[in-house]
Amino acid sequence: MDLDVNEHEIRRNGFSVIEDVFTDTEVETILTAINNTNPKNETFRKSNDLFAIRQFLKEVPDAIGIVFNEKLKKIIKRLFGEDYFLVKSIYFDKPATSNWFVSYHQDLTISVDQKVEIAGFGPYTNKHNQFSVQPPLNILESNFTIRIHLDDTNEENGALKVIPNSHSKGMYRPETINWDVEQEVSCNVARGAVMIMKPLLLHSSSRTTNNKKRRVIHLEFSNQLLPKAIQWSEYLNFEQQSKTN
Template sequence: MKEQDLQVYQKDILEKGFAVINSVFTDREIEKIAETIQKTDSSTENFRKSDDLFAVRQFLKEVPEVKDLVFNENVKTIVRELFGERYFAVKSIYFDKPETSNWYVAYHQDLTISVDKKLEMQGFGPWTTKKNQFAVQPPLPVLENIYTIRIHLDDTDEHNGALKVVPGSHAKGIYRPETIDWNTETEEICHVKKGGVMIMKPLTLHGSNRTTDGRRRRVIHIEFSDMELPQELQWSEKLN
């Protein structure tokens, strides 16, 4: 992966809030990742199973064997060159929308971070607590600093729930979806090939439609930051 190629993607992320980079993983690497997930004991409470969704919260903690496979040389280069030398992973989720999945996700921004405890702090809130996991909306600069990598284990297009995004919406602060003015905003569907990644700023408005062609969609979602949180608050999944 050449640095000059990455500059094109850097411009996209800056201006549009996202970029798609294909051929980051080989088919064999993707197969090994899928096999590793398959073999994991899924009985803990961080695993969620239903007819519509299989999801793993704190994915890199729950499936530690997958780390070396996920952070291949291409991903390390992307993090270093596009985000910065000091960025580390702060949140990870795996989800599998099976062939029968028929739910869609309305437009939203990713406004919370995962932390290790609940503290009353200026600028942090509202809070949610699920099974001893704490999520909070932090001040805007913390959100603006984050980058997300979404690793695609399947070809993804508009027929099996590819993300749709509003280009440039990441630069407008907290943007309520109900206030989107479609006379001025546009929608883009992000096609990503198996083994490709989508990089996104969490404030980019995004959603996805129902699967209509019976193809599954498996994605690993990892968020990165280079900020330390104030006071005694820590990222719950910090991983260098």
């Protein structure tokens, strides 16, 4: 891994792909842990187009020690530093026949434990008993996301499409995208690889057309302390937790 290259790509483009972070055995172990969970829990969402597990690492704690293997911890420390912690985890299973797609957007909210009126935070939403709020811009700018791919993913089964460097332009409304200037890139990612991205990167996801699954673990990280009145709804010091699993 030449992490200097990845660091430059994240700073310049807002994303980067790192190959061979997880072995086939590790991927299969994670999938086995998922299959052993109770799909009737309220944090699970299942439809013809999507199977999702919110607060994934709380629901599937057996996966923590594998997800945070030595390679991933090295990547996080080298690219972002020692002070980051996990604040959100979701498992997405896009079935082979899925017609689900997501249009271009930025990830502008964080998950918190309750709704409290605080200057700079808002508006709030509440979906599936989970509060989300748009925080001040500096929090979004410092956060990052890691997407662990459990299947080979390309344009035909829902690979993310992104607009490089859009993360550096603050709030960027999708309807204002100037396609004479911007370009779209498909982030094809192999099984066992990870994609790292900044929340303000404009991204979208297409329908599946090749009858292949797209299973991804979506992890969000921050090093920011929130006002005392609210807390991150999901907090994990992965360095300490992975040592106990």
